[in-house]
Amino acid sequence: MGASHSHRNKHCHSHQSPINICTKKARHDPILKPLNIQYDSKTSKRIVNMGHCFNVEFDDTADMSVINDGPLTGKYRLRQFHFHWGSTDADGSEHVIDGKVYPAELHIVHWNSHRYPTFEEAAKHPDGLAVIGVLLKIGEKNPVLQTIIDNLGQVKTKGKEHMLIKYELSSMLPKDLNYWTYPGSLTTEPYFECVTWIVLQHAIPISSAQLTQFRGLLCTAENEKPVPILENHRRVQRLHDRVARSSCT
Ligand SMILES: CCOC(=O)CCc1ccc(S(N)(=O)=O)cc1
Numbered sequence: 001m002g003a004s005h006s007h008r009n010k011h012c013h014s015h016q017s018p019i020n021i022c023t024k025k026a027r028h029d030p031i032l033k034p035l036n037i038q039y040d041s042k043t044s045k046r047i048v049n050m051g052h053c054f055n056v057e058f059d060d061t062a063d064m065s066v067i068n069d070g071p072l073t074g075k076y077r078l079r080q081f082h083f084h085w086g087s088t089d090a091d092g093s094e095h096v097i098d099g100k101v102y103p104a105e106l107h108i109v110h111w112n113s114h115r116y117p118t119f120e121e122a123a124k125h126p127d128g129l130a131v132i133g134v135l136l137k138i139g140e141k142n143p144v145l146q147t148i149i150d151n152l153g154q155v156k157t158k159g160k161e162h163m164l165i166k167y168e169l170s171s172m173l174p175k176d177l178n179y180w181t182y183p184g185s186l187t188t189e190p191y192f193e194c195v196t197w198i199v200l201q202h203a204i205p206i207s208s209a210q211l212t213q214f215r216g217l218l219c220t221a222e223n224e225k226p227v228p229i230l231e232n233h234r235r236v237q238r239l240h241d242r243v244a245r246s247s248c249t
């Protein structure tokens with residue numbers, strides 16, 4: 001095979017997400033800084049049924065809600081958060097930790113406003129997005145999550161949206177912000193390899209009854225035969241030449 005063709009043999013989709021994180025192999029990298037999260041509740045705008053999940057969207061027209069430090073260079077602007085879940089509590093997370101699957105996972109999506117003019121442009125570059133992944137475990141009812149769940153009735157069918165005023169996203173996060181980080185991709189279409197993944201090492205609780213309400217959302221539009229979004233998590237992908245690093249020993 002001539003050199004000109006060899007590049008075609010290289011994987012051009014080898015940095016896909018999610019992955020199984022082997023915590024023993026995820027070495028502590030002392031260059032990694034603590035994650036700095038500055039969310040302004042005034043930037044929360046609305047909740048939208050996307051069909052395969054629901055997004056809580058934020059005003060990202062300025063650097064009002066941002067993250068920086070951690071594994072990142074410069075500021076990344078908060079755009080939206082969403083969840084992935086399974087058809088039962090036995091499955092649902094996208095990232096897997098030492099082979100352990102969690103019942104759901106929160107993704108908080110940010111884009112590199114330090115280097116790119118828009119989210120769409122940032123999504124074309126390996127340092128374009130930063131997504132914080134938070135694993136959910138079955139536990140006591142989560143009051144911060146309940147505020148979101150109380151609004152799901154208003155966005156039952158695909159395309160519906162409802163206002164969400166002054167949502168305190170920071171109160172949903174664990175106190176312990178230690179994380180694993182690795183270079184990866186969007187876990188749904190268009191699967192662009194543009195994400196610096198920051199997976200928190202501490203899971204947050206959700207009750208089984210709360211999680212059941214996620215499955216009540218419909219992927220169909222108002223005038224169609226109702227089909228629930230029973231699950232929306234991608235299977236784990238091969239690590240290839242990547243290394244996951246830990247923010248702590
Ligand atoms: C440029 C258009 O790109 C998009 O709309 C991507 C939206 C999108 C954002 C985040 C994710 S996730 N599950 O990897 O956090 C998947 C897809």
Ligand SMILES: [Zn+2]
Nearest residue numbers: 082084107187
């Ligand atoms: Zn996601």
